[in-house]
Amino acid sequence: MTADLRxxxxxxxxxxxxxxxxxxxASNLPGIFAVRDSKNxxxxxxxxxxxxxxxxxxGLKAGALGA
Structure with a gap:
């Protein structure tokens, strides 16, 4: 999926x-979430x-709770 992240x-x-x-x-874009490395x-x-x-x-929350 290609998205405009400007x-x-x-x-x-x-x-x-x-x-x-x-x-x-980034959660402010319509219909997508974007994730990046803060170092790059x-x-x-x-x-x-x-x-x-x-x-x-x-899944992360469940893992953090030991579920």
Whole structure:
């Protein structure tokens, strides 16, 4: 999937420290979520549909809770 990310508003998790080893997500784009490496902001981004992103986040939360 190719997407226009020029208007993406990137953010890091509040759980990220200041180590620079983070991913950033843009959730302001219609119909997609985009993810990129914070160390390489001009590099490639992973673009996923909302259902896939929500499943990923749920899986992370379930893993963090030990479920």
């Amino acid at each position: 208007d993406a508003q990137w953010r890091k998790s509040t759980f990220s420290g200041d180590t620079g080893n983070c991913v950033e997500v 902001p001009t590099g490639p981004a992973l673009v996923v549909e909302p259902g896939a992103w929500l499943a990923f986040v749920r």
